[in-house]
Amino acid sequence: MSTSRTRLAASTAAALAAALVLSSCGGSKSDDGSAAAADSCVDTSGDTIKLGFLNSTSGAMAISEQTVRDSLLLAAKEINADGGILGKQIEPVEEDGASDPAVFAEKIGKLLTSDCVAAVFGGWTSASRKAMLPVVEGSNGLLFYPVQYEGLEASENIYYTGATTNQQIIPAMDFLASKGVKTLFLAGSDYVFPRTANKIIKQYAAELGIEIVGEEYVPLDSDDWSTQVAKIVKAKPDFVFNTINGSSNVGFIKAYYEQGLGPDTSPIISVSIAEEEAPAMGKDVTGQFAAWNYFQSVETPANEAFIEAFQAEYGADRPTSDPMEAAYTSLYLYKNIVEKAESFDVDDVNAASDGVSFDAPEGTVTIDGENHHIAKTGLIGRINAENQFDVVWSSEGPIEPDPFLEGYDWWDPSAE
Amino acid sequence: MESFTTPLLTGTSTGAILLIAALGLALTFGQMGVINMAHGEFLMAGAYTTYLTQQVVSSADVSVLLAIPVAFLVAGLLGLALEAGIIRWMYHRPLDTLLVTVGVGMVLQQLAKDLFGAQGDPVREPGWLQGNLTVLGYHWPYTRMFTIVLAVVALGGLAALLKRTRFGRQIRATVQNRDLAETMGISTRRVDRITFFVGSGLAGVGGVAVALASGTNPTLGTSYIIPAFLVVVAGGLGQLRGTVLAAWLVGVVTAFLTDWFSGSTAQVITFALVVVFLQVRPQGLFTVRTRGLA
Numbered sequence: 001m002s003t004s005r006t007r008l009a010a011s012t013a014a015a016l017a018a019a020l021v022l023s024s025c026g027g028s029k030s031d032d033g034s035a036a037a038a039d040s041c042v043d044t045s046g047d048t049i050k051l052g053f054l055n056s057t058s059g060a061m062a063i064s065e066q067t068v069r070d071s072l073l074l075a076a077k078e079i080n081a082d083g084g085i086l087g088k089q090i091e092p093v094e095e096d097g098a099s100d101p102a103v104f105a106e107k108i109g110k111l112l113t114s115d116c117v118a119a120v121f122g123g124w125t126s127a128s129r130k131a132m133l134p135v136v137e138g139s140n141g142l143l144f145y146p147v148q149y150e151g152l153e154a155s156e157n158i159y160y161t162g163a164t165t166n167q168q169i170i171p172a173m174d175f176l177a178s179k180g181v182k183t184l185f186l187a188g189s190d191y192v193f194p195r196t197a198n199k200i201i202k203q204y205a206a207e208l209g210i211e212i213v214g215e216e217y218v219p220l221d222s223d224d225w226s227t228q229v230a231k232i233v234k235a236k237p238d239f240v241f242n243t244i245n246g247s248s249n250v251g252f253i254k255a256y257y258e259q260g261l262g263p264d265t266s267p268i269i270s271v272s273i274a275e276e277e278a279p280a281m282g283k284d285v286t287g288q289f290a291a292w293n294y295f296q297s298v299e300t301p302a303n304e305a306f307i308e309a310f311q312a313e314y315g316a317d318r319p320t321s322d323p324m325e326a327a328y329t330s331l332y333l334y335k336n337i338v339e340k341a342e343s344f345d346v347d348d349v350n351a352a353s354d355g356v357s358f359d360a361p362e363g364t365v366t367i368d369g370e371n372h373h374i375a376k377t378g379l380i381g382r383i384n385a386e387n388q389f390d391v392v393w394s395s396e397g398p399i400e401p402d403p404f405l406e407g408y409d410w411w412d413p414s415a416e
Numbered sequence: 417m418e419s420f421t422t423p424l425l426t427g428t429s430t431g432a433i434l435l436i437a438a439l440g441l442a443l444t445f446g447q448m449g450v451i452n453m454a455h456g457e458f459l460m461a462g463a464y465t466t467y468l469t470q471q472v473v474s475s476a477d478v479s480v481l482l483a484i485p486v487a488f489l490v491a492g493l494l495g496l497a498l499e500a501g502i503i504r505w506m507y508h509r510p511l512d513t514l515l516v517t518v519g520v521g522m523v524l525q526q527l528a529k530d531l532f533g534a535q536g537d538p539v540r541e542p543g544w545l546q547g548n549l550t551v552l553g554y555h556w557p558y559t560r561m562f563t564i565v566l567a568v569v570a571l572g573g574l575a576a577l578l579k580r581t582r583f584g585r586q587i588r589a590t591v592q593n594r595d596l597a598e599t600m601g602i603s604t605r606r607v608d609r610i611t612f613f614v615g616s617g618l619a620g621v622g623g624v625a626v627a628l629a630s631g632t633n634p635t636l637g638t639s640y641i642i643p644a645f646l647v648v649v650a651g652g653l654g655q656l657r658g659t660v661l662a663a664w665l666v667g668v669v670t671a672f673l674t675d676w677f678s679g680s681t682a683q684v685i686t687f688a689l690v691v692v693f694l695q696v697r698p699q700g701l702f703t704v705r706t707r708g709l710a
Contacts, residue, residue, distance in 0.1 A: 060635070063535045190680045218679035221639050223630035226426040227674040230554055234418065247536045251630035258557030260548055282538030282631045 040140070041116040044344050049088040051076070052095065052111035054122035059099025064323070065124050067276070068146055069094070071324040072121050074313055075331035085335045086342065093117055101131035108132045112141040118344045119144060121330055124323070126150060126192055133158065140346050144334060146327035148271070148293070150196040151403040154371040156350060161330040162323060163293050164373050164403040169197050170204060171378025172269055172291035175393045176239055177208045184210050185237035185266070187228065187244060187252065190217040194243035197271070200405070201241060207410040213237050223251035229259050232266060242270040249273060253281045263287030269380070275319035278387040288383050293376040294325040294362035295389040303361035329360040333367060333374070365398065373401030418553030423671035425551060429560035431667020432567035433629065436622035437644040438659050439574055443615035445645070446653045447591045448608065450503055451510055453517040455644065456637025457524035458616045461494055462487035462623020463632040464528060467537045477542040480628065484566070487620035495616020499609055521637065528634035536633030545628070563625040570621055575656060577614070587611055591654065646690050652700025661701055666690070
C-alpha cells in the first residue's frame with residue numbers, strides 16, 4: 001500500500017515537472033516564433049524603455065535596500081528630466097526581493113523574461129547575488145549590483161559598481177601600514193565575507209610586516225562579544241579590523257567600550273559601519289575609522305548636487321551612503337554605455353562597456369570591460385561628533401578593479 | 417589566572433541573562449507544560465520597552481530602573497493575550513501549541529520591524545552603570561554585573577512567590593494535581609492565566625538586560641529561545657534550582673569554549689554536551705516527585 005502510494009506521488013511529481021518544462025518552453029517560443037530562449041524580448045520600438053529595480057522592501061534587509069531603491073528612483077527621475085536614455089524615458093518596474101535569495105532569483109527571472117526589462121538594478125547580500133547569477137546568465141540579461149563584496153567573481157551578465165576587495169580591504173591595510181601599525185586583531189561575523197576578507201588581510205599583513213595577534217568570529221545573529229573583547233584587551237593590538245555585519249556590531253561596540261577600550265588604545269577600522277549605522281551603536285564612536293569608496297562628506301561638485309537632489313526628494317535628515325551612491329552611479333553608467341553602443345542589446349552593451357566613465361559623487365569612475373567592475377578611489381574616514389566621516393586618507397587616484405587579486409603576488413587563494 | 421577569571425565572569429553574566437529568560441519558561445513550560453516559542457519575542461518586547469521608556473524619560477539613570485516594571489507589565493500582558501486568545505484552546509495539544517506560537521513569534525518580529533525598523537535602536541546605559549571593575553585582569557563592566565543582580569532579584573521574587581504566598585501554593589497544587597486542586601476550590605483557569613502572565617513578564621525583565629548588553633533589534637529573541645529551552649530541560653522540570661545551575665553552567669561552559677576555540681564552535685559543542693547529558697539523564701539535573709497526572 002505504502003509503496004504504491006510513494007510511486008503515485010513520484011509519478012505525479014514527474015508529470016508536474018514535465019508539464020512545467022513544457023509550458024516554460026512554450027512560453028519562450030510564443031514570443032517570436034522559433035527564436036531561442038536566450039533571445040531578448042525587450043521592446044525598444046516605443047519612446048520608453050523598461051528597467052527593473054529589484055531591492056528588498058520587506059524583511060530584514062529592507063532598511064538598507066530601501067535606501068538603494070530611493071537612489072535608483074532619483075537617478076531615473078533625473079535622467080528622464082534630462083531626455084532619457086537614447087531619447088527613451090525610463091519606465092521603472094519595481095519588485096520586492098523580500099530579503100530572501102530565492103525570491104530574488106524568482107523575481108529577476110520574471111523581470112527579464114516576462115516584463116522584458118532591458119536591465120535589472122539591485123541585490124544587496126552576496127547570497128542574493130549568487131541566487132540571481134544563474135538566472136541572469138541563463139537568460140543573457142543584465143544586472144547592476146551596487147554593494148561592496150568579497151570579490152572572486154566576474155560574470156559577463158553582471159556589472160559590479162560597489163568595491164571589490166582590492167578597492168576596500170587592501171587600501172585599508174595600506175592605510176594601517178602608513179600609520180605604522182605593528183599589531184592587528186581581526187573581529188568578524190561568521191560567514192563568507194569576513195572569512196574571505198580576513199584571509200586576504202592575513203596574507204597581506206605578512207607582506208607588510210603586521211602581526212595578527214588574534215582572530216575571532218561570532219555567529220551572524222549573536223550579540224555577545226564579551227569573551228572575545230576580553231581577548232582584545234589582553235592582546236593590546238595597535239588596531240582592530242572589524243568585518244562584523246549588521247546588528248552584531250552593537251554588541252561588539254558596547255563590550256569594546258565597556259571593557260575600557262577606545263580610539264586612544266586600540267582603534268577600530270570597520271568595513272560595514274557607515275553614516276546610517278554610526279548613530280545606532282548606543283555609544284559615542286567618535287574617532288573610530290571606516291574604509292569605503294564614498295562618504296557623504298566627499299567634496300566633489302557631483303556629490304554636492306547628489307546630496308542636494310536626494311535630500312530635496314526624501315528629506316533633509318536623510319544621510320547618503322556608499323551603496324546608495326554606487327546604485328545612483330550604476331544607472332548613469334548604464335545610460336552612458338547604452339548611448340555609446342547606441343543599442344539596448346546585451347551583447348552590444350557588453351561590447352561597448354570598456355572604458356565608459358561617469359563623474360560620480362565619489363569622483364570619476366571607469367568600467368573595466370574585462371571583469372565588469374569599476375575603478376574606484378579607496379577612502380578612509382574618521383567618525384566625527386556629528387556621525388559624519390572626515391576623510392583622513394585616500395588612495396593615489398582610482399584603483400583598477402582586480403576581483404581575483406591576480407596582480408598581487410603575495411596572494412595565494414589555496415593557502416589557509 | 418586571568419585566562420580563568422575572564423571566561424568565568426563573562427560566562428556568569430551571560431548565564432544570568434539566560435537565567436532570566438529561562439525562569440519564565442520554567443513557569444510556563446516547566447510547570448504548565450506549554451511550549452511557547454514566542455517567549456523569545458516577549459524578551460524582544462521587553463528590550464523595546466526599555467528603548468521606549470528611554471524616549472519618554474530621557475534621563476538614562478532613571479529610565480532603565482523604570483523600564484524593569486514596565487517591561488514586566490508589557491510582556492506579561494502580551495503573554496496574557498496569547499494565553500487567553502490561543503493557548504487556552506490547546507492545552508492538551510502541545511504540538512499545535514508549538515506551531516502556533518512559532519507563528520505568533522514571527523508576527524511579533526514583523527510587527528517590531530514595521531514599528532521600529534529592522535536596524536535596531538540603541539539603548540543608553542545609566543550613568544551609575546558606566547565603567548568597569550578590574551577583577552584579576554578582567555575589566556568587568558558594571559552593566560554585565562547588573563544583569564547578575566537582576567537575575568538574582570528575579571529568582572528571589574519568583575521563589576518567594578511560589579514558596580511563601582497563597583497564590584504560589586495554588587500554582588504548585590495545580591501543577592501537582594489539577595483535579596484535586598479544583599475540588600479544593602482553586603480556580604485552575606485563573607491560576608493558569610496568572611502563571612502565564614508572570615512567566616511572560618519575566619521574559620520582559622530579561623529583555624531589559626539584553627537591551628543594556630546589546631541594544632534592541634527585532635530578531636534578538638531568536639538567539640535566546642533555544643538556549644533557554646535547553647536550560648529548562650537540562651535543569652529538570654518542575655523546580656527552580658536545576659534551572660539556575662543549568663543556566664550558569666551553559667553560560668560559563670560556552671564562555672570557556674569561546675575562549676579556547678571560537679564563538680561558533682563553542683555554541684555547537686555546548687549544545688552537543690547538553691544533548692549527550694540528556695541522553696544519560698533525560699529527567700535533567702534535578703527531579704520532583706509528583707503524583708500529578710498531567
